[in-house]
Amino acid sequence: MEDKNSLYAQIVSPENLVYRKTPLMTEKPLSFCPGCGHGVAHRVIMEVIEEMGIQAETIGVAPVGCSVLAYEFMNIDMQQASHGRAPAVATGIKRCWPEKFVFTYQGDGDLAAIGTAETIHACNRGENIAIFFVNNGIYGMTGGQMAPTTLPGMRSSTTPYGRDVALMGNPLKITELVAMLPGTYMVARHSVHTPLAVRKFKKAARQAFENQKLNKGVSFIEVVSNCNSGWKMTPNDANKWMEQNMFPFFPPGDIKINGEMVTKTAKAE
Amino acid sequence: MGDKKLMKGNEAFAEAAIRSGCDAYFGYPITPQSEVMEYLAVQQPEKRTGMVLLQAESEVAAINMVYGAAGTGKRVMTSSSSPGISLKQEGVSYLCGSQLPCLILNVMRGGPGLGTIQPSQADYFQATKGGGHGDYRMIVLAPASVQEMADFVKLGFELAFKYRNPVTMLSDGIIGQMMEKVEMFPQQARFTEFDQSWATTGKTADRERNIITSLDLDPARHERHNIMLQAKYQKMRENEVRYEAIQCDDADYIMVAYGSCARICQKSMNLLRAKGIKAGLIRPITLFPFPSEILAEKAPRLNGILTVELSAGQMIEDVRLAVDGKVKVALHNRMGGMVPSPEDVVDAMIKSFSIK
Ligand SMILES: Cc1ncc(C[n+]2csc(CCOP(=O)(O)OP(=O)(O)O)c2C)c(N)n1
Ligand code: SF4
Numbered sequence: 001m002e003d004k005n006s007l008y009a010q011i012v013s014p015e016n017l018v019y020r021k022t023p024l025m026t027e028k029p030l031s032f033c034p035g036c037g038h039g040v041a042h043r044v045i046m047e048v049i050e051e052m053g054i055q056a057e058t059i060g061v062a063p064v065g066c067s068v069l070a071y072e073f074m075n076i077d078m079q080q081a082s083h084g085r086a087p088a089v090a091t092g093i094k095r096c097w098p099e100k101f102v103f104t105y106q107g108d109g110d111l112a113a114i115g116t117a118e119t120i121h122a123c124n125r126g127e128n129i130a131i132f133f134v135n136n137g138i139y140g141m142t143g144g145q146m147a148p149t150t151l152p153g154m155r156s157s158t159t160p161y162g163r164d165v166a167l168m169g170n171p172l173k174i175t176e177l178v179a180m181l182p183g184t185y186m187v188a189r190h191s192v193h194t195p196l197a198v199r200k201f202k203k204a205a206r207q208a209f210e211n212q213k214l215n216k217g218v219s220f221i222e223v224v225s226n227c228n229s230g231w232k233m234t235p236n237d238a239n240k241w242m243e244q245n246m247f248p249f250f251p252p253g254d255i256k257i258n259g260e261m262v263t264k265t266a267k268a269e
Numbered sequence: 270m271g272d273k274k275l276m277k278g279n280e281a282f283a284e285a286a287i288r289s290g291c292d293a294y295f296g297y298p299i300t301p302q303s304e305v306m307e308y309l310a311v312q313q314p315e316k317r318t319g320m321v322l323l324q325a326e327s328e329v330a331a332i333n334m335v336y337g338a339a340g341t342g343k344r345v346m347t348s349s350s351s352p353g354i355s356l357k358q359e360g361v362s363y364l365c366g367s368q369l370p371c372l373i374l375n376v377m378r379g380g381p382g383l384g385t386i387q388p389s390q391a392d393y394f395q396a397t398k399g400g401g402h403g404d405y406r407m408i409v410l411a412p413a414s415v416q417e418m419a420d421f422v423k424l425g426f427e428l429a430f431k432y433r434n435p436v437t438m439l440s441d442g443i444i445g446q447m448m449e450k451v452e453m454f455p456q457q458a459r460f461t462e463f464d465q466s467w468a469t470t471g472k473t474a475d476r477e478r479n480i481i482t483s484l485d486l487d488p489a490r491h492e493r494h495n496i497m498l499q500a501k502y503q504k505m506r507e508n509e510v511r512y513e514a515i516q517c518d519d520a521d522y523i524m525v526a527y528g529s530c531a532r533i534c535q536k537s538m539n540l541l542r543a544k545g546i547k548a549g550l551i552r553p554i555t556l557f558p559f560p561s562e563i564l565a566e567k568a569p570r571l572n573g574i575l576t577v578e579l580s581a582g583q584m585i586e587d588v589r590l591a592v593d594g595k596v597k598v599a600l601h602n603r604m605g606g607m608v609p610s611p612e613d614v615v616d617a618m619i620k621s622f623s624i625k
Binding site: 055056057058059061062068069071074075076077078079080081082085088089090091092093094095096097100117118121 | 292293295321323325326327329330331333334335336337338339340341343345359360363367469470471472473474478479480481482483484486
């Protein structure tokens with residue numbers, strides 16, 4: 001046991017703490033690869049729910065993919081959805097509990113491949129939910145196959161010589177796509193690889209929950225993230241590669257605020 | 270006391286949904302059951318009872334909306350017809366794996382594929398043996414009248430919550446489309462009296478978080494989950510068998526038929542009896558659990574059993590299993606949307622068992 005007057009006890013005393021784990025993250029060790037953005041994204045969303053004091057009014061929907069176990073880490077009521085169907089599941093929940101906060105947490109394979117229809121239609125209906133979309137340009141969980149967001153020339157286990165657009169089609173900018181729909185109220189692209197990026201994402205995540213009180217429609221936040229395992233890079237290299245290669249194609253920034261397209265829209269590539 | 274109305278089967282189902290205190294309906298149009306959502310839309314259930322009505326973008330989305338809504342502990346339902354029910358199978362498997370109650374209506378039409386829009390019973394295997402992936406079962410109720418299209422909604426919700434499992438109503442294009450007199454039960458409260466302690470209502474300080482999932486990456490634990498599910502299905506077998514036995518006490522021959530076929534066979538039975546052939550009818554009301562016991566009990570004293578089906582012969586397998594070779598079992602069937610006449614069934618009975 002630590003002595004109450006020890007240096008350690010003074011440092012971790014509540015008034016001196018500059019950072020602590022939010023109690024809305026459970027004690028369970030995260031199952032993500034070290035350096036993966038999923039863990040940070042989880043934590044930020046839970047911090048927002050804690051700060052807003054809405055744990056008892058929030059229901060989350062977990063996807064299929066590396067974050068399939070989100071409900072093991074997030075200390076809130078959650079439902080696990082089948083691959084891609086989270087926006088439909090969230091619709092069912094929100095229609096039954098219109099006064100509660102409902103969000104989905106999905107990867108690119110989940111949201112932009114098998115779940116394209118559910119994503120577009122939930123966005124177009126203007127469901128009053130938040131959608132968190134972690135885009136790492138690859139299928140992480142199943143071993144690094146091509147995703148709709150895999151960049152041209154990017155290697156994956158099903159594009160071992162790089163994505164050939166002529167054969168495999170173009171990467172899908174689903175975030176820009178849903179921004180065009182009248183049902184989305186807020187659309188933004190963020191990342192969680194630097195302290196500044198985390199702060200910006202957190203502000204947006206808070207806004208996404210605040211927006212639900214206004215009943216104006218979908219808040220859609222893409223988080224461009226790394227998959228160091230799938231990309232076969234160290235976490236540092238993966239983050240550098242992400243800035244150099246992912247950001248030009250998926251530029252961070254606001255796309256739609258309060259139902260209005262931001263003038264400086266990401267230009268279509 | 271309820272009120273009497275002349276209604277289509279599909280409309281009776283929809284009206285019964287509102288009156289049974291259903292909280293939400295999610296659907297996608299397909300013939301021959303589109304009247305369900307159309308009737309609900311006219312009734313404006315959101316104004317009548319506060320019930321949610323939403324047309325989804327697909328059957329896949331509809332069943333997943335059901336999944337989400339059912340996870341909140343509410344009374345939720347959907348309806349479709351054969352091709353649409355196939356699309357819903359992924360969701361049905363998840364509902365069973367996650368132990369969520371809901372009511373699913375299948376107004377069967379001819380298949381495989383796009384098939385016809387005429388009545389069929391060819392989704393029997395799909396409904397009673399699983400349909401989606403994994404080991405699971407559902408209670409399957411087979412209405413044979415417009416009255417039962419209404420009454421089974423209430424019963425279906427009760428059974429769904431009793432077992433925390435989806436319940437299917439396996440109807441067909443005849444029962445869905447025909448008009449009959451129906452006595453409607455009075456409006457029930459939408460407030461659900463069922464146990465909801467497991468539902469996602471928002472984690473409060475006084476309880477652990479509630480999680481709705483069918484995933485368990487630990488195979489040993491997942492096997493225990495499966496064993497528990499199988500024990501639940503066994504309970505259904507023990508407690509929920511429902512059937513109607515008509516003139517079976519003195520019968521030498523028995524017909525087994527459900528839904529619209531049972532209606533036809535009732536006429537055939539009268540025609541056979543007029544010819545001096547002692548025929549009876551067993552009408553399974555639950556297709557799962559199947560009324561095997563009554564068939565096993567009757568089998569040794571019978572000269573023959575004729576199953577009458579609008580399929581290649583699917584229920585006949587359960588009949589054969591039940592009687593275990595103790596009596597000859599024959600099939601009379603039509604497929605692809607064709608329906609036999611009562612006289613056809615009489616001929617089939619006489620030919621199948623060489624009755625003099
Ligand atoms: C119906 C269905 N098809 C395929 C799979 C296999 N599967 C699991 S995760 C996954 C890809 C997930 O990728 P993504 O959404 O990008 O998430 P990540 O793992 O990268 O975080 C696939 C294809 C599945 N679980 N269900
Ligand atoms: S495989 Fe990729 S996305 Fe999945 S946990 Fe590892 S780094 Fe993260």
